[in-house]
Structure formats: C-alpha cells, structure tokens
Amino acid sequence: MESSHVTALQQKHNGLDQRLKAELNRPAPDMVKVQSLKKQKLRLKEEISHH
Numbered sequence: 001m002e003s004s005h006v007t008a009l010q011q012k013h014n015g016l017d018q019r020l021k022a023e024l025n026r027p028a029p030d031m032v033k034v035q036s037l038k039k040q041k042l043r044l045k046e047e048i049s050h051h
Helices: 002-024 031-049
Strands: none
C-alpha cells in the first residue's frame, strides 16, 4: 500500500511538472499559476520524501 501511495504521489508530481513546463513555454506565462504549481510540487516532494 505504501509503495502505491508513493507511486501515485510521484505521478501527481510529474503531472504538475508537465503543467509547469507548459505554462512556462507560453508566450506570457501566468506567474501566479507558476508559483502555485511550484508550491504544489514542493509539497508533494516533501510528502514523498517522508515515505
């Protein structure tokens, strides 16, 4: 169960990473959205590291 939870968190982290890259590649990135995605990624990374 633990490993599937960690796998799900990693997949979510990767999805956020893709969304972040897509936003940054736009001609005029929404920096509020970029900061929000970065914070979400950091929270997930911290949760993954605690498992």
